[in-house]
Amino acid sequence: MDHFKVENLSISFGGLKAVNNISFSVEKNSIFSIIGPNGSGKTTIFNMISGIYKPDSGRIICDGENIVGSSPDHVARKGVARTFQNIELFSNATVMDNLLLGRHIHMKTGVFAGAFMWGRGSAAAKEEIANREIVENIIDFLDLQSVRNHYVASLPYGKRKLVELGRALALEPKILLLDEPSAGMNTEEKGDLNIWIKDIQADYQVTILLIEHDMNMIMGISDRIFAMNQGEKIVEGVAAEVQCHPEVIKAYLGEDLSC
Amino acid sequence: MPVGQLLVEGLAIGACYGLFATAVFWLAFVITMLFSILLGVLIEFLFLRPAKHPSILGMIVITLGAEMFLMGLASWKWGAEQKFFSLPLNPSVTYEPVKGMIINNWAIAVFAVTACIMLFLYIFFKYTKLGVAMRATQQNKHAAKIMGIRTERVFSFAWGFSSLIGAVAGMFFASRATLDPAFMMEPFLRAFAAAVLGGLMSIPGVIIGGALMGLIENFFGYYWPHWKPIIAFIVIILVLCLRPSGLFAKHYVKKV
């Protein structure tokens, strides 16, 4: 059974073929990177996977089940978490609350159970305590203790990226989609991020799909790389193969160069 | 957002009344128009400009607050009793172009003035620099600012202009009914609902929305007078369920 697979995925916006007949398959617990110039349709693929866009054709198979047509919250329940290119956090909530929201699908307190949280023994309080413990671990892991109770709106950009990553982790995903996690970070932060991604892969047993522009980072951590341009696939393979592919170089630099 | 400022017309009309006692109609008319523009600009300058990045809810609350303040001021000055107001038109002069369809001077004047204003607005938004700047500001205030549009002036102008139009509408309404500080509340709600029905920021939308609203109300009002006050709102709720931004406006979807 395939762990995660995309088959013949296509979508067009008003005549423009944003993604055209893309297929790839991802191994369990690997890091799979998608690269390509701006506008090549990488984020669109993520949006289709997480259910924000509905593809015109094709299938997205997650643990043997086609998730095309599911609404975003259903996709999340299947164990797919993601971050966004431009950060979509809940900015008027604290870091803690943002991470707890990542636990949403693992909790079941409803309105009434919530309203009747009278004391430590109530079902809602028990669930809260248990989930807060898990979230504290993620906070420790990402080194966010200092801003634990700060409002997200008051945080610097790099920290926000981390909070968003933490929120996705709190969902305990099977598949994690990271959309340009290192954008806007300095070299030092990027180095930390590199290590974290590796750790996440190891500690949380999660499959990572990564969109990234930083070639050093991509080449260093990816198990497989998928290169695309203008909605079409160029090449898929390990780092060395992709790096030297003439069309990849052309797409990035606009001229023919060889390694 | 040149929408929702019809509210000020109550006071403008009040001022109008004050002038009528002493001046001839056209002089009073001109002064009232000037006054309503001034009032609109003043509201923008005093109440809206100092607010930093108000949300839509904040704008609504400020507008409602301004309305309560002005209505209170007008009632304090002129009392709550109804006053007489008339345009220099004899409403009893009627024509019957088709059998059973009677039209009077008042209605003709309303149609003519509305057509002029709408035509002007259409040309204004489509072809003048200021009009385009206004549209740009409405769609994205920050981008407009970066492009060198003085958005604050645009807002002032929008307020001044919309209160001018509101004052004209108020005069027509007052000449059909009576004049008191709260008399425009009900028509204003309906006007706003009609604009929403057609789609805000779409001039043909507003015209058609208004026409539809009037027709629905009057046809239902004839056959089921009991339900006249709410039938238009029910229709609007149903329409908006199908077209969330009204009949003619574009629905924007946020990109991630």
Added chain:
Amino acid sequence: MDMKRDYYEDIQLFQSGVVLFWTVVLLLVLFTLPLVVPNYYVYLFNIIMVHIILAVGLNILVGSTGQISLGHAGFFAIGAYGTVLMMTLFQLPFILAILIAAFIAAFFGFILGLPALRLEGPYLAIVSLGFGLTIMHVIGGVDAFGGRMGIKVPPLDLGIKQLGISWILTTDFHKYYLILIMTIIMVVGARNILKTRVGRSFVAIRDSDIAAEVIGVNLTIYKTLAFAVSAFYAGIAGGLFGFVLGFFDPFTFNMILSIIFLVMVVVGGLGTILGGIMGATLITYLQYDLLKNIAEVPYFGALMVAVSKQWFTLVGLENFSSMAIGLIMIGIIIFEPLGMFGLWIRMKKYWMTWPF
């Protein structure tokens, strides 16, 4: 660092001993108050508490979920009429009647929530406004509801008629305790909802609905749920309000009331429990008491009378009340967008470091 943390700390009702102390003091004051103040104030407090329940519920919708409603007087009316009709037509005990009425209001909230899924800003405002007007009109049109003539409220019997138990509350004084206990339950309930999963999801929808969706929050369910919860609060408040008044007609629940409710929430502070409480208290006090007899306020009253005589009319002096509330609305948005809650936080910060 093997320090065991207590994860309950963040969600417990009293975050510290200081909070606990002041809460106890406040409760003691609230419970003794009617014994020492004139009965008129007891009525005023009853109205304030009813408005607090409503404002706290409306704040869940407007403040926490970010949806605008100009139709809450409609839910308020459903609560009031529902409770009274349940008691007179079906002879239900009060507690059951008010709960059923609140659930009916919640159901209508759910219905209003459905178009709200696709609407925002001014569009939603108009739809909710139309909803409020429709409720008012439909109630006025049905004779079983008392029509336009209004409806008289039965005695407030806390017992169960069928079992022959009867405990009738007649005076404002007795109703005060019932309403106070209901208010405490509802406010703590709202606070708990906001501290747990459902409340967090509301906030998530307000801040970024797309992000909320991709972490598994179902927009359809939670947006309509926010309307339903807030309508439930309005329903409970309406049920109590009916008994505070003793008689009401559809016009009691007019559009102005919806606007005033929204003003309470905005003036108090969006998205916080304390904000709803403070806003409801201030606006109700201004409307019902302080601004009622401007001419009788010492010094200021005489000044206003003189001003009226000189430049305005004495007849219209009462309109000062609407002017003052209008100015408060504008002032809050301009100077303190967080409302009275923001002022409170600032004051607290100032006093924390006092006298340095």
Added chain:
Amino acid sequence: MMFKKKMLVSVIAVWAVLCIAQAAPAAPPAGFDDNEIRIGQWGPQTGPAAPWGSVARGSKLLFDIVNEEGGINGRKIKYFIRDDMYNPAQTVGVVKELVERQGVFAFVGGVGAACGMAVKDYLAANKIPWVGPSAADQDFIQPLNPYLFAVYPLYRDEANVLAQYIVEKLNMKKVGMLYQNDAYGKDGLEGAKERLATYKMSLVAEIPVEPTEKDLASQILRLKNSGAEAVLMFVNPTAAVIALKTAANVGFKPQWISSNTLSDYPLMFKISGGLWEGVITGAFGEIPDSTHPLMVKYREAAKRLNPQERWGTFYSAGILFADPLVEALKKAGRNLSTEAVMKALNSIKDYQTIGPKINWTEKQHQGTDSVMIQKCGPNASYIQLQGWTTNDLATWKKK
């Protein structure tokens, strides 16, 4: 921790029980002392019904006159007006404030049926007489409320008398009706139907109007198409003016007949731009420019004491509603008590000032069913068509 919380809960519980157990609300202050009698009235000074606020100010004129003449048996009247915005919730608030904080002996006037209904039982429970509500709701007098004394003829009776006048005096067979969609309009509708039924006739059109409506085109068109010769209006002044203007626009010229609520001819004439001429209305009392000695006196006093106020029907109705209370207070004598005043009120017989004759007994608190019919002449002059006429079909008298 748990122990502390339990302590807390039990302390609060005990406290609450103690509080409720010794519940004994303080008695409200007395309504009078040796120097003054406190009297209150609520009325909309702001909001949608503010034009009717002049009733409360009219009563003030009467009390000012009484005070000028030395008060009642050595006591001056202290009068409170409170704005309730025509909203029952606020009415209850202001009435409680007056009774429990200021200490009020009696209430007069009070606009609004729902507002009155909301406080009626409270006033009775506190044994506070309420004279002359300026609304005519049948529920005020049936069943008998011992502390409520109504002056105003019931809308039902008025519509009855007006319908009789249309059929018998004007000889019109097709009667349409435009009524406000509330207690006021619906009571009028009932009365008109009741009278027409005795002639085996029915209304050719019954059109409801919302109080706030500003466009009546479809309603008027419907009246026109029904072929009504006479249209009975039970609406507010604004709606009446809109109706007349709209009718003029479509060339519909019936005989308009309306309730006394619209009998302020100078106002109606002015705000309708002269269209009011020829309209027939019921009347509260004497016409404003009457030469009735009392009217002359009040008119002069108004000019002197309250020059900003327009001398209109609502204003003088405020005097009319308060008159019987002053009479009863005088009769009760220096030894004032609620019982004495109640006794005086219950024995008022054929008492007439500037309105109809008022009769109250222990068992009957509806003062009158008489209506005067007037017509608006040129320049808003009053033409009296028919003197005080009683309604022989009045249902409340039969009980």
